[in-house]
Amino acid sequence: MRRATLLATSYLRVGVQKPNPDHNTPLASLRVVAAQYDDIHERAMFGCPGFFAGTTMAACVCGDLIVLKLPVDRVTALLQTPGCSYFKPYDRTPMRQWLAFGAGSPAFDALADLFNEAVSFARTPSLNKQRHVKAPTKR
Secondary structure (H helix, E strand, O other), rough: OOHHHHHHHHHHHOOOOOOOOOOOHHHHHHEEEEEEEEOEEEEOOEEEEEEEEEEEEEEEEOOOOOEEEEEEHHHHHHHHOOOOOEHHHHHHOOOOEEEOOOOOOOEEEEEEHHHHHHHHHOOOOOOOHHHHOOOOOOO
16 A cells, blocks of 8 residues: 555656556557567656666656657657657656657557667667676675
């Protein structure tokens, strides 16, 4: 009971709506698309359902928005699509590699293709290899 209370209050504290459990929601749609991949797993990230390829998040659902991590040039091109915007978590600085859109956007109709792009991008090794290297431990 305490965990449920903490989870409910964390959504209120950060200003994120709980995902609607209805099957016609962005979360349900993203789960259907993600289920087609063997190596994609779902886990919470900052109280929102996230979809990961290994340790890299490829997509998440924040409120009623689907958020996908894509290359900057691809996000820039998709910003011309009605209903698409940069992801701005908690009204902070827009994230250049994260595209956000709702079910009313034409991008929602291309969710399977866009999710495939996000998964491919997440699987691409980072140019900054140092951020993924663990520091040696002393024994």
